[in-house]
Amino acid sequence: MKQRKRRLLTALAAFFLGLAVLLTTALSGAAADGKGRGRPHQQSAAQEIVAAMQPGWNVGNTLDAIPDETSWGNPRITPELLAAVHDQGFNSIRLPVTWNDHQGGAPGYTIDPAYLDRVEQVVNMALDEGLYVLLNVHHDSWQWIRDMPTQHDQVMARYTATWTQIAERFRDAPPELLLESVNEPQFTGSSGEAQEFELLDELNTTFHSIVRGTGGTNATRVLVLPSLHTNAEQARLDPLADTIAALNDPNIAATVHYYGFWPFSVNVAGYTRFDAETQADITGSFDRVHNTFVSRGIPVIVGEYGLLGWDRSLDVVEHGEALKFLEFFGSYARQKQLTTMWWDNGQHFNRTTHQWSDLSLFRQIQSSWTTDSATASSDQIFVRAGQAPADATLTLDLNGNTLTSVLNGSEKLVRGRDYTVSGDQLTIAAATLARLTEGQGHGVNATLTLRFNGGLPWHVNVITYDTPVLHNANGTTSGLTIPTAFNGDRLATMEAVYADGTNAGPQNWTSYKEFGYTLSPDYAAGQITLKPEFFAETRDNSTINLTFHFWSGETVTYTLTRTGTTITGTTT
Structure with a gap:
């Protein structure tokens, strides 16, 4: 029954899509601007389809894994997984596919029929679930397509053969399937970006010609074209x-990707907070994309988004700061009419249990699809153990909402006694903090819930702490584990400088090292690990002075001595 219904809907959709193409083409031609970029007076079929895809989710590190579907740790895609994703509120999936390891050599570059069958099976499973699908050529971009500057004819022959086979296989698939020419296009050995723009134009136009030339639904299917590196800088949007x-x-x-302002996204150079500069990176990127494409009737898919640091750990960016990023990202994308597709390589939605690794991250994303939620300057209030606390003030970013209550569990705090509000300033009274932490040990003693008249609540942990204590340690350039009593505190970042004051370690343009790449705390085990990547870019026979910055505001210094491959760590 489901298949018959889909075939009927597909036929109707194809008819109306074709009709819309004729109408939109006429409108575009009549209303083109000086550069020939159309300004249709009504929403096109492509705009409607892309809008209906919002929100989307990437089945990352699966069919794009090398060499096989399960090689990067994820299970095979099942109808149950796709149904679970749909149940979470996603209306589309992006299906990254790497073809390289399943393809023969010249001249035919034949795709393994069994692999093409598997890709088609997954596409059909998603379509049967009622999901839109965006299918692409993925890691081939850096495996062989990037060689186009020096192996032009070979790359184009293979690219043409690859897309011809894909297009012919999906010729009659319903219009809910979209095709994307290439993921994150990049080139090696070019003469510069001017040549790279020409090469990408050739790829995109060849892809367009191949798919359209196969007829069927491909004659009107929505085709998705990336900018160079899928980057949102204006110099890369204009050629697209x-x-x-x-x-x-x-x-x-059109499609771009967005992983945030890079220093914040990986926690390097001291960018531990979602500050004005980080926020401006979002607004600048989305404004450019909107003005270049959306305002001219060309829909845009943000085909991947997230924070780069999440590839190492969800703790690389502090939890509340990540929530603020997600809230602002979703809200501004909605304002600019962008369809967004969350990158998930298995670190967010468990492919077996169908549970979220961090449900609060998902809820923030989910809420931002439709609603603006309030946030605060922090989700942490620190109270030093054994000392009478002071009042603690948080700045609220209300996003058009009003604070209605503050709760500690089921206890509703009393406004004017337990807390006060003045404009966007929320102050928790010292007496309230003393009561919440009295007799408690290090760590989170209470979680306050700030409720508003709209959107999600904001949660604030009240934490009792003492200055962390690091102990002497011995190791090698393969890694050093420092026993650490965190005493309720949490690590924000680390600085590293040589005795002469110059910066030590990777990213030596800054003293603040990349979190998760050079160092990693383990709160349960009571240790901080300095990774081999850190020592790989340090001088032999050197002294390195470290400063560990904690979220309470505490700093702790520590000294490393490197002799050959031997590392000695001492407290200072």
Whole structure:
């Protein structure tokens, strides 16, 4: 019954899509601007499809894994997984596929029929679940497509053969399937970006010609074209806009990726907070994408988003700061009419249990699809053990909401006694903090819930702490584990400088090292590990002075001595 219904819907959709193409083409031609970029007076079929895809989710590190579907630790894709993703509120999936290890050599570059069958099976499972699907050529971008500057004819022959086979296989798939020319296009050995723009234009236009030429639903299917590196800098958006204008096809969408302001996204150079500079990176990127494409009737898919540090650990970016990033990202993408597809390589949604690794991250994302939620300057209040606390003030970013109550569990705190509000300043009274932490040990003693008249609540941990204590340790350049009594505190970042004051370790343009890459705390085990990646870029026979910065505001210094491959760590 489901299949018959889908075939009927597909036929109807194809009819109306074709009709919309004719109407939109006429409108685009009549309302083109000076650069030939159309300004349709009504929403096109491509715009409607891309809007209906919001929100989307990437089945990352699976069919794009090398060499096989389970090689990077994820199980095979099942109908149950796709149903679970749909149940979470996602309306589309991006299906990254790497073809390289399943493809023969020249001249045919034949894709293994069993692999193509498997890809088609997954596409059909998703379509049967009612999901839109975005299918692409993924890690091939850096495996062989990037060699185009020096192996042009070979790369184009293989690219043409690859997309011809994919396009023919999916010729009659319903319009809910979209095709993306190449993931994160990049080139090695070029003469510069001017040549790279030309090469990408050739890839995108060849892809367009191949798919359209196979007929069937492919004649009007929405095709998705990336900028160079899927980057949102204006210098990389403009060449893509020119390509799309030259194609003069209303069923084209543009795509970029967004992983945040890089220093914040990986926690390097002291960018531990979602500050104005980090926020401005979002607004600048989305404004450029909107003005270049959306305002001209070309829909945009943010095909991947997240924080780069999450590839190592969800703790790389402090929890509350990550929530603020997700809230602002989702809200501004909604304002700019961008369809977003969350990158998940298995670190967020468990592919077996169908549970979220951090449910609060998902809830923040989910809420941002439709609603603006309030946040605060922090989700932590620190109270030193054995000392009378002072009042603690948080700055609220209300996002159009009003604070209605503050709760400790089921206890509703009393406004004017337990807390006060003045404009966007929320102050928790010293007496309230003393009561919440009285007789408690190190760590989270209470979690306050700030409720508002709209959106999600904001949670604030009240934490009792003492200055962390690091102990002497011995290790090698393969790693050093420092026994650490965190005493309720949490590590924010670390600085490393040589005795002469110059910066030590990777990213030597800053003293603040990349969290998760050079160092990693383990609160349960009571230790901080300095990784081999840190020591790989330090001088032999040197002294390195470390400063550990904690979220309470405490700093602790520590000294490393490197002699050959031997590392000695001492307290200072």
